[in-house]
Amino acid sequence: MADDSTAAARIASVALNLPLSKTFDYLVPDRLRGQVVVGGRVRVPFGNRRQVLGYCVELKPSSPVPEGRLKEIERSLDDQPLFTPVILRAARWMADYYQCSFGEALHAALPSGVRKGARRLRARFAVLQVTCAEAERAADELFSRSPAQSKALRALALMGGQARAGELRRAAGTSRPSLDALKRRGLVSVELRPVESEDPLAHAGLQAQPVTTVPRLTDEQQAAYNLITDRVKRGRFDVVLLQGITSSGKTEVYLQSITEVVRMGRQAIVLVPEISLTPQTVQHFGGRFQRLAVLHSRLTESQRRQQWDRIRRGEADVVIGARSAIFAPVPALGLLVIDEEHENSFKQETTPRYHARDVGILRAQLDNAPVVLGSATPSLESYHNSLTGKYTRVLLTRRIGGHPLPPVEVVDMREEWAGRGRVRPLSRRLEACMRGSLARGEQVILFINRRGFAPFIHCLRCGFVVKCPRCAVTLNFHRKINALACHYCGFQQRPPSECPECGLAGIRFAGMGTERVEAAVRELFPERTAIRMDSDTTRARRAHQEKLAAFGSGQAEILIGTQMIAKGLDFPNVTTVGVMNADVALHLPDFRSRERTFQLLAQVAGRTGRGPAGGQVIVQTFMPRDPSIQAAARHDYEAFAGYELPHRREMRYPPFGRMARIICRGYRRERVEAYAAQLAAALHKFCRELGDGSQVLGPAPAPVAQIRGRHRSHLLLKCPDSGSVQRLLNQARELLKGPSGVKVVVDVDPVSML
Numbered sequence: 003m004a005d006d007s008t009a010a011a012r013i014a015s016v017a018l019n020l021p022l023s024k025t026f027d028y029l030v031p032d033r034l035r036g037q038v039v040v041g042g043r044v045r046v047p048f049g050n051r052r053q054v055l056g057y058c059v060e061l062k063p064s065s066p067v068p069e070g071r072l073k074e075i076e077r078s079l080d081d082q083p084l085f086t087p088v089i090l091r092a093a094r095w096m097a098d099y100y101q102c103s104f105g106e107a108l109h110a111a112l113p114s115g116v117r118k119g120a121r122r123l124r125a126r127f128a129v130l131q132v133t134c135a136e137a138e139r140a141a142d143e144l145f146s147r148s149p150a151q152s153k154a155l156r157a158l159a160l161m162g163g164q165a166r167a168g169e170l171r172r173a174a175g176t177s178r179p180s181l182d183a184l185k186r187r188g189l190v191s192v193e194l195r196p197v198e199s200e201d202p203l204a205h206a207g208l209q210a211q212p213v214t215t216v217p218r219l220t221d222e223q224q225a226a227y228n229l230i231t232d233r234v235k236r237g238r239f240d241v242v243l244l245q246g247i248t249s250s251g252k253t254e255v256y257l258q259s260i261t262e263v264v265r266m267g268r269q270a271i272v273l274v275p276e277i278s279l280t281p282q283t284v285q286h287f288g289g290r291f292q293r294l295a296v297l298h299s300r301l302t303e304s305q306r307r308q309q310w311d312r313i314r315r316g317e318a319d320v321v322i323g324a325r326s327a328i329f330a331p332v333p334a335l336g337l338l339v340i341d342e343e344h345e346n347s348f349k350q351e352t353t354p355r356y357h358a359r360d361v362g363i364l365r366a367q368l369d370n371a372p373v374v375l376g377s378a379t380p381s382l383e384s385y386h387n388s389l390t391g392k393y394t395r396v397l398l399t400r401r402i403g404g405h406p407l408p409p410v411e412v413v414d415m416r417e418e419w420a421g422r423g424r425v426r427p428l429s430r431r432l433e434a435c436m437r438g439s440l441a442r443g444e445q446v447i448l449f450i451n452r453r454g455f456a457p458f459i460h461c462l463r464c465g466f467v468v469k470c471p472r473c474a475v476t477l478n479f480h481r482k483i484n485a486l487a488c489h490y491c492g493f494q495q496r497p498p499s500e501c502p503e504c505g506l507a508g509i510r511f512a513g514m515g516t517e518r519v520e521a522a523v524r525e526l527f528p529e530r531t532a533i534r535m536d537s538d539t540t541r542a543r544r545a546h547q548e549k550l551a552a553f554g555s556g557q558a559e560i561l562i563g564t565q566m567i568a569k570g571l572d573f574p575n576v577t578t579v580g581v582m583n584a585d586v587a588l589h590l591p592d593f594r595s596r597e598r599t600f601q602l603l604a605q606v607a608g609r610t611g612r613g614p615a616g617g618q619v620i621v622q623t624f625m626p627r628d629p630s631i632q633a634a635a636r637h638d639y640e641a642f643a644g645y646e647l648p649h650r651r652e653m654r655y656p657p658f659g660r661m662a663r664i665i666c667r668g669y670r671r672e673r674v675e676a677y678a679a680q681l682a683a684a685l686h687k688f689c690r691e692l693g694d695g696s697q698v699l700g701p702a703p704a705p706v707a708q709i710r711g712r713h714r715s716h717l718l719l720k721c722p723d724s725g726s727v728q729r730l731l732n733q734a735r736e737l738l739k740g741p742s743g744v745k746v747v748v749d750v751d752p753v754s755m756l
């Protein structure tokens with residue numbers, strides 16, 4: 003792959019996957035001249051290590067470092083670039099913006115299977131060289147002379163004419179020599195073939211079912227389609243915010259717009275939250291697009307490598323995947339779709355802490371391709387950008403099929419619980435609605451919000467709550483093992499019988515876990531079948547799928563679960579949805595807690611009323627007058643945004659400013675706290691010098707003040723814009739490296755404050 007310029011270049015700049023802010027120059031030795039490419043991997047000596055993996059990011063004739071002091075590249079691993087020029091530029095931007103190294107950004111842009119050069123698994127296959135009928139005849143003839151060969155031949159014919167050699171031997175009960183004999187007779191050939199299919203549907207155990215009828219778009223959909231395809235045809239960057247209520251046909255708009263992209267010979271990338279990347283979604287896209295590639299965390303390394311190679315060779319028209327698919331090396335990006343753009347899972351929570359939506363927008367700009375952000379409840383950041391004209395907003399206001407969004411009733415749990423000794427998880431109103439639905443042969447979903455919440459123990463008199471001694475989070479009660487357990491580190495202890503603080507004997511369970519709701523449901527509806535789904539019971543993905551299938555086919559009438567059931571499910575026979583504890587998300591220490599609550603309730607409400615039987619949503623809450631709950635009950639995004647945005651503006655929270663979170667952590671609390679204070683003091687000074695209203699909040703113990711024995715202290719930078727965030731972080735760069743014993747983590751545009 004050597005052109006003249008690479009052949010002439012004697013110096014390579016190499017980015018290493020280490021937290022080092024610069025790249026390093028290496029000499030390309032004569033034996034490797036022309037073999038090192040920009041965007042390829044190299045092995046280089048570094049420090050006292052003989053070899054580390056790096057990425058060549060530039061080739062040049064000379065270096066500012068005197069040649070005698072340059073080390074040589076040991077080995078070149080690629081003769082073709084792994085990164086397109088656009089992805090190299092995007093990674094460079096990520097490194098600056100998210101305060102990581104260029105090498106770390108490149109590392110994140112490459113699936114591990116590709117990084118390590120995972121090899122495709124191959125195996126010996128026996129393939130019939132004659133027709134099955136001829137094989138049967140030959141088997142008859144061979145039977146008396148060589149029963150083993152005869153059996154093997156017959157088995158191969160029965161297996162459809164080809165099979166893995168091992169499987170064939172097992173099926174026929176024969177040995178390897180009989181296969182060799184059949185090979186000599188010219189009846190069978192033995193070939194090395196890839197074991198795994200390249201077909202992403204096959205990875206999920208699916209088959210493509212080509213769709214023949216494409217629905218005619220509604221007027222609203224058509225308007226969205228026209229706007230998007232106009233940008234596609236002109237190859238013009240623009241961000242289109244497709245705000246459509248659940249079931250308004252957003253996916254259909256993506257599919258038909260992508261059809262246009264493919265017709266033009268370009269490719270589309272569709273990002274979805276990992277949780278929506280179900281076999282159904284994959285099959286749905288597979289039905290429309292034969293040349294589909296899928297990237298998600300459940301693929302094996304070699305499968306990921308295969309998909310990636312297909313994408314790079316231009317063999318996939320459409321790439322669908324979770325967060326990291328934003329780096330898919332399609333040759334000519336024609337459209338980028340980010341579905342459920344408000345989802346937090348697009349933000350990576352380890353270095354580099356990038357947001358796939360923001361990296362995606364940058365990439366599309368470099369690639370001259372439009373972006374579609376789809377959501378029923380856009381992030382306030384994206385919504386705000388559409389108000390200021392930075393993005394173009396298109397609305398889908400009606401559900402396909404005309405079913406209205408279901409009525410949402412808010413039940414005040416303070417009234418339900420007042421004066422009762424015992425706390426009932428199911429309000430009388432919810433119970434009555436469930437009875438109604440079940441009597442009509444319909445189904446019920448009970449949704450328990452557990453984001454940062456689970457059943458805990460508290461004292462009725464003094465309010466004492468039992469916490470994990472290591473992680474400082476509330477311990478959750480698990481009935482099956484009769485123990486309190488920590489969801490961070492796994493610590494367990496027996497529930498105390500009396501309050502350790504004040505000695506009251508009646509220390510009580512509070513809150514609601516799936517197990518507790520399940521027990522209450524069994525008590526109230528002993529004759530009905532209920533299924534419980536939460537992270538404890540669905541660790542295995544298979545179990546998860548089986549439970550959903552059981553519910554979908556009507557084997558169970560009641561589904562009880564955490565937020566994992568709030569997304570992407572479509573059960574037309576569900577007519578009552580109960581939200582057991584709508585306000586727990588409101589108590590998270592996070593400026594987005596109201597937005598989260600609104601999104602969650604809107605999401606849940608969208609799960610019902612899809613079928614002809616209609617449906618209703620019962621929201622149980624101790625804060626019935628909270629604006630996010632009120633607006634969600636009326637399905638009114640504008641009302642919510644209208645309430646929330648002025649608050650954000652007043653407090654100068656995003657979207658009216660930018661933030662960075664700096665976490666200090668370490669085993670010795672005093673050290674961590676002292677360093678956090680030192681850092682805060684330095685940043686205070688920088689903010690004052692900058693004089694644009696930038697502020698430092700903290701240091702404070704992080705809401706989760708300990709994880710696995712490490713203490714965590716954090717501070718927040720609150721600035722008018724991202725330029726100021728960058729400036730301050732760059733000014734503090736040396737300090738952000740931290741002293742020994744304290745690790746400093748910088749999270750730009752944080753989505754989690756825990």
Ligand code: ADP
Pocket residue numbers: 217218219220223246247248249250251252253254255402
């Ligand atoms: P969303 O992504 O907004 O939740 P979908 O695109 O999944 O909505 O559409 C909901 C349902 O309506 C799907 O079953 C889809 O196949 C169907 N659908 C979408 N658009 C049309 C249309 N124009 N005509 C008929 N059915 C449609």
Ligand code: ZN
Pocket residue numbers: 461462463464465466501502503504505506
């Ligand atoms: Zn007490």
